[in-house]
Amino acid sequence: MRNFFAIFKTQVLSYFGINKMLKGGKKGKLRLAGLIAVALAIGLFLSGCVYLYSFVFSEIIPLVDIVPTFNSVSALVCFVFSFYIIGETLFGFKDYDVLCSMPIKTHVIILAKLSLLLLVNAVFSIFLVVPSIIFVGKSTPLTFGYVISSIVMAIFTPTLSLAISIIVGVIVAFISTNFKNKGTAQTIFYFLLTIGLLVASFLSANPAEILNKIAFFAPIYVKGQTSIVYMLIYLAICIISVAIIITLLCTFYKKLNTLLLSKKTTKNYVLEKANTSSLYKSLVKKEIKRLFSSPTYAVNCCMGLVFTLFLIGGLVYLSIEGLLSLITPDIVLMCAVFLPTYVVFSFTLAPTTCCSISIEGKTFWLIKTFPIDVNTYFKAKLTVNFLLNTLVAFLSTIILGIVFGLGIEYLLLLAIISFAMPTFAGTFGLLIDLRFANFKWKTEQEVVKSGQGILFCCLMAMVLSAMLGVTAYFWGLSNPLIYLILVAIFSIIINAVVLVILLEKGEKMLIKLN
Amino acid sequence: MQIKNLCKSYKKGIKTIDSLNLQVNAGEIYGFIGHNGAGKSTTIRCMVGALDFEDGEILIDGLNVKNQALDCKRLMAYIPDNPDIYDHLTGFQYINFVCDIFRIDGKERNEKIERFALEFGLEKNLGDLISSYSHGMKQKLVIISALIHNPKLLVLDEPFVGLDPVATHKLKEQMKELCKNGSAIFFSTHVLDVAEKLCDRVGIIKNGSLVAEGEVKELLKDKSLESFFLEIQNA
Numbered sequence: 001m002r003n004f005f006a007i008f009k010t011q012v013l014s015y016f017g018i019n020k021m022l023k024g025g026k027k028g029k030l031r032l033a034g035l036i037a038v039a040l041a042i043g044l045f046l047s048g049c050v051y052l053y054s055f056v057f058s059e060i061i062p063l064v065d066i067v068p069t070f071n072s073v074s075a076l077v078c079f080v081f082s083f084y085i086i087g088e089t090l091f092g093f094k095d096y097d098v099l100c101s102m103p104i105k106t107h108v109i110i111l112a113k114l115s116l117l118l119l120v121n122a123v124f125s126i127f128l129v130v131p132s133i134i135f136v137g138k139s140t141p142l143t144f145g146y147v148i149s150s151i152v153m154a155i156f157t158p159t160l161s162l163a164i165s166i167i168v169g170v171i172v173a174f175i176s177t178n179f180k181n182k183g184t185a186q187t188i189f190y191f192l193l194t195i196g197l198l199v200a201s202f203l204s205a206n207p208a209e210i211l212n213k214i215a216f217f218a219p220i221y222v223k224g225q226t227s228i229v230y231m232l233i234y235l236a237i238c239i240i241s242v243a244i245i246i247t248l249l250c251t252f253y254k255k256l257n258t259l260l261l262s263k264k265t266t267k268n269y270v271l272e273k274a275n276t277s278s279l280y281k282s283l284v285k286k287e288i289k290r291l292f293s294s295p296t297y298a299v300n301c302c303m304g305l306v307f308t309l310f311l312i313g314g315l316v317y318l319s320i321e322g323l324l325s326l327i328t329p330d331i332v333l334m335c336a337v338f339l340p341t342y343v344v345f346s347f348t349l350a351p352t353t354c355c356s357i358s359i360e361g362k363t364f365w366l367i368k369t370f371p372i373d374v375n376t377y378f379k380a381k382l383t384v385n386f387l388l389n390t391l392v393a394f395l396s397t398i399i400l401g402i403v404f405g406l407g408i409e410y411l412l413l414l415a416i417i418s419f420a421m422p423t424f425a426g427t428f429g430l431l432i433d434l435r436f437a438n439f440k441w442k443t444e445q446e447v448v449k450s451g452q453g454i455l456f457c458c459l460m461a462m463v464l465s466a467m468l469g470v471t472a473y474f475w476g477l478s479n480p481l482i483y484l485i486l487v488a489i490f491s492i493i494i495n496a497v498v499l500v501i502l503l504e505k506g507e508k509m510l511i512k513l514n
Numbered sequence: 515m516q517i518k519n520l521c522k523s524y525k526k527g528i529k530t531i532d533s534l535n536l537q538v539n540a541g542e543i544y545g546f547i548g549h550n551g552a553g554k555s556t557t558i559r560c561m562v563g564a565l566d567f568e569d570g571e572i573l574i575d576g577l578n579v580k581n582q583a584l585d586c587k588r589l590m591a592y593i594p595d596n597p598d599i600y601d602h603l604t605g606f607q608y609i610n611f612v613c614d615i616f617r618i619d620g621k622e623r624n625e626k627i628e629r630f631a632l633e634f635g636l637e638k639n640l641g642d643l644i645s646s647y648s649h650g651m652k653q654k655l656v657i658i659s660a661l662i663h664n665p666k667l668l669v670l671d672e673p674f675v676g677l678d679p680v681a682t683h684k685l686k687e688q689m690k691e692l693c694k695n696g697s698a699i700f701f702s703t704h705v706l707d708v709a710e711k712l713c714d715r716v717g718i719i720k721n722g723s724l725v726a727e728g729e730v731k732e733l734l735k736d737k738s739l740e741s742f743f744l745e746i747q748n749a
Contacts, residue, residue, distance in 0.1 A: 180643065183602065263646030269638050271631065274610045274623045282614035286600065293602035362598035368564040370615050371587035514565050 003104045007112035010095075015116065016450055017438050035452065038459050043123075045462045047131040054135035063136055068222050070132040071154050074125040075217075078161035080197065081124075082117060084190040084295045085445050086162075086169030089113055090249070092261045094442040100254075107250045114162065114246075120450075121158030129154035149231045153224050156238040160217060163242040166249065168193070173260045180264045183293035190299050191306060198310045279372065283380035290359065291352055291384060296444045297359060300454070304347035304389050304422075308396045332404045337476045338469070339397060340417045340487050345465040347393040347422040352385040354429030354453035357437045357513070361447075364439050368514070374507045378430060385426035393418045413484040420491035421464075425457065427498040432456045434509040515561070515667050515698055520570035522556055522722075530556050532722040534570070538667070538698045538715075543689060545713035546702040547739075549747060553722040554702040555595070558671050561700070562592040574667055588616065591660035595672035597652035601645035605636060605655050608644060609662065616663035623662070630658040633684055649676040657681075661688055668692060670701035674708060686712060710739040718746055 013019035016035055021028040054066050061069065090113060099109050133150055136142065172189045179185035217237060224231035249256070277285065292298050299306075360367060367377060397418035401411040436452035448454065468487065476483035515538045522531040531553045538544040548554045559565035561572055563583050572579040574586045600608055606627070613623040631637040634654040644652060653676050660668060668689070674682050689699050689712065703709050709716055710730060716739065717727040725746055726733065734742050 263643065265639075265646055266641040269641035271628055271637060271640060272606055274606075274613065274620060274627060276618075276620050276623070277614050279615055279617075282611055286603070286611055289602050289607075290600070362596070363600055365559075365564050365592075365594055366599065369562045369587060369592045370612075371584045372615060373584060511566050514559075 004108050004112050004115075007099065007104075007109060008115050011112065011116045014440075014442055014446060016446075016452060016455070017436075020438075020440075035455070038455055042455070042459055042462060043127045045459075045466065046124075046127050048466075050128055050131040051135055054132045058135070058139070063139055064222070066136050067129060067132050067150050067225070068218050070128050071125075071150075071157055071221050072218050074128040074154060075157045075161045076197070077128075078121040078124065078158040079165050080194060081449075082121065082158075082162055083165035083168045083172075083193070084186070084299045085117070085443075085449065086165050087173040087186065087260070088296055088443050088445060089117060090166070090169070091173065091257050096257070106253050107246060110246055110249060110253065118158055118162060121161065122155045125154045125157055126151065143226075145228075146225050149228070150225050153221055153231060153234050156235050157221075159238040159242040163245045166245050170249075170256065170260075177260060177262060178264065180266070181293065182264075183295060186295040187292050187298040190295050191302075194299065194306055195310055198306070280376050280380055280383075283372070283377060284383050287352075287356065287380055287384045288387075290356075291388075294359070294444055294448070296448045297352075297355070300448050301350045301352040301354070302388055303350060305392050307346050308392050312396065312399075327404065332406060333480050334477060335404065336401070336406055336410050336414060337472045337480050337483060339400075339414055340421065340484070340491075341465050341469040341472060343393050343397065343418045344421050344461055344468055347389045347418075348425030348461040348464065349458055350454055351422070351425040351429035351457060352388060353381050353426045354433055354457040355447045355451050356381045356384070356430070357433045357510075358439060358441070358447040358451055358453060359444065361439050361441060364513070374510055375503075377510075378502065378506055381430055382423075382426050385429070386423065389426065390419060390422040393422045409481065410484065413481075413488045416488040417484070417491050420488070420495050424491060424495045424498060425461065427495070427502055428460060429453060429457050431498060431502055431506070431509075434506060434513070437513050439513075515575075515700060516573040517557070517561070518571050518573070520557065520560060520567060520572065522553075522560055522565065522567040530722050531560070531567070534719070534722070534724055536717050536724060536727065538700050540666075540696050540698050541693050542714045543693055543699045543712055544701070545709035545716040546700060546719065547704075547706065547709060547716055547743060548702070548719035552719045554719055555671055556722075557719070558592075558669055558700075558702060562590065562669055563587055564592075589665060590667040590669060591663065591665035593653075593656050593660050593668070593670040593673050595675055597649065597656045597676075599644055599652060599656060601643065604643055605640040605647070605651075608655060609640070609659050612659040613662060618663055626662050627658075630661060633688075634658055634681055650678055650681065653677055654681055657685055657688075661692070664695075664697070665692075666697050668697060668699045668701075670699070672703060673701055674703065674705060706739045706743060710734070718743060720746065 013022070018032065021032040021035070024031065050070060054070070057066050057069060090110065093113065100106075129150060133142070133147055137147070172186055172193075173182075176182045176185035176189065217234065220230055220234045220237065224234040290297070291301070357364075394415060397414050398411065401414055406414070433451075433453040436456075438447055438451060441447050472483060517534055517536050520531050520534040521529055523529050534553075534557060536544075546554055546557070556565065560567045561574075561579065563579060563586065574589055577586045577589070579586045600611075603611065609627055610623070613627075618626070627640075628637075631640055634657065636651065636654055636658070639647065639651060644655065647655065653673075657673070673685060677685065686708075689701075693699060713730055715727070715729050716733065718725050726742075730739070737745075
């Protein structure tokens with residue numbers, strides 16, 4: 001147990017750079033307090049969204065199904081958030097050699113490595129389920145036992161997701177060993193899997209129905225809310241399933257680790273002819289290769305792209321013509337008013353730049369010692385975000401606007417907004433990463449999923465989208481054109497502000513980093 | 515390369531490098547020796563632009579590292595003690611990336627890549643991802659990418675760590691050849707035998723200050739570099 005807590009503690013301390021903050025005197029502790037406040041704000045925002053969605057769900061599903069539905073959502077999201085980082089969490093982590101050479105049992109190492117992920121997922125699950133319980137409780141009186149059992153089961157739900165994600169993660173890692181660019185192959189598999197899950201949920205008219213089909217344990221959860229026996233059965237399923245998987249994993253761990261970390265090399269390699277590129281182009285290529293070589297980085301920062309592909313695919317599936325016949329001019333206008341909120345939420349939540357400096361890690365010395373002009377370096381990083389987020393947001397907005405027959409003035413304003421918002425997020429992310437860069441990470445997750453850059457960008461996107469969504473709902477719908485003009489002006493102003501800061505302070509900030 | 519009154523502190527009031535002065539001339543191999551934590555790597559990182567410093571100046575071919583950073587970096591190459599490079603690229607892609615940065619034209623780069631790959635025995639491995647390389651192979655790749663643009667100043671931090679005997683020999687030969695062609699070489703090492711045989715001049719750093727410097731023969735007289743170094747450390 002002592003070994004478990006020792007490993008777990010080192011993980012917690014490196015999470016979000018907590019140890020650095022704790023050792024950083026008053027300033028560091030203040031930063032830590034700020035970080036906790038940001039994390040809490042994100043959690044509260046999430047809870048607010050769940051409460052709103054509970055309201056929407058109450059129109060289409062019975063009240064008793066709302067809490068189990070959010071428990072299923074939590075299971076699904078925890079699965080999606082876990083399967084692409086499970087390989088990195090369990091295999092070939094940077095302290096693998098050190099830990100394996102110590103007198104520590106394998107299952108202790110594995111459990112310690114998984115515990116932090118489980119803890120984060122459990123907290124996430126609470127943030128998802130508790131607001132839905134509050135919503136249901138406001139409409140109908142709930143017993144104490146119902147509330148407690150719903151929360152306790154929700155805390156354990158991520159263990160089930162984790163068990164499944166370990167299986168999927170290992171299978172994907174195993175398949176990708178057949179490819180030279182293993183990371184890129186894994187990224188493609190994970191993208192396909194995410195799109196598959198989205199399509200599966202899209203094929204159902206009732207979200208609760210498909211969720212309960214995917215979350216096969218949902219009926220036991222429902223019974224567990226009112227029966228202690230079923231609650232215990234539910235908890236037993238969660239614990240036993242993850243215990244079986246971990247036991248199996250421990251048995252074959254070292255063999256699996258060797259197999260999954262084996263590298264495919266080229267036999268009979270003949271030296272290629274080199275192609276010359278400009279410095280900028282070369283840096284862009286390097287950035288793109290870096291992004292797609294890491295499933296964690298790519299999946300985390302390209303979700304907007306995935307959602308949009310899914311949305312466009314969905315429209316094709318539903319047949320655009322059939323859909324258009326159902327859409328009235330009022331609905332088109334409503335879509336136009338809420339489109340900026342969608343763009344902000346989908347394309348600014350995790351810009352590729354928010355961890356692109358931190359992810360250089362120990363290779364950052366190359367950037368510092370090579371004759372690379374700082375502005376070209378920044379431009380290359382912003383270009384990748386532009387290609388994957390700005391361009392997709394811009395083009396999809398234009399296409400949707402044209403298909404829905406929006407007026408030229410609306411089209412122009414939405415084009416400006418869809419261009420400016422992701423561009424702003426890219427520059428903002430770069431500035432935040434310059435300010436809070438962390439090069440001393442053990443796993444990419446530390447900077448990609450739990451870095452300060454991503455945290456601040458998430459918070460910024462949530463605040464912006466909430467602000468836009470609320471304004472659109474209460475005022476924008478009655479004044480669509482003025483609303484969009486104001487949003488366009490606002491997006492240009494915030495863009496200009498971050499760009500000026502980057503141009504004025506970016507170089508100095510980069511020089512200070514080491 | 516000239517270092518004038520270089521001062522660097524990581525914490526306020528504690529100087530890691532304290533008014534360091536030294537000069538490396540063209541065609542010269544300069545060995546930089548010191549105990550662990552003496553300030554060797556800090557000095558080197560300041561020279562190559564990886565670390566900012568408070569006071570003093572570093573000049574390369576008359577150019578100031580602080581004010582003319584890009585021009586200085588174009589003249590030099592750096593080989594660190596740990597070859598942390600882009601694991602997601604193949605060896606070939608990495609060298610090509612370095613060539614793009616140093617603007618080496620197509621014909622010259624193809625010739626050089628082939629020559630250096632053969633010399634360091636990496637010709638069969640350049641198509642593989644760097645993540646599959648051993649420490650020594652990565653070190654060889656860093657050496658190739660440093661030599662490929664004919665630097666006027668080559669800065670090496672513990673360059674022989676992890677290299678096999680053949681590669682060590684090759685690197686020494688390359689260092690001598692570079693010097694013959696008028697380049698300057700500055701390197702830190704703990705291998706005193708190598709420093710004694712390879713260097714024209716050596717400098718010994720202790721607690722951030724240069725405590726001895728000079729031509730190897732003049733400085734050592736009849737002593738070995740090891741005994742000379744130990745005398746200084748124990749003084």
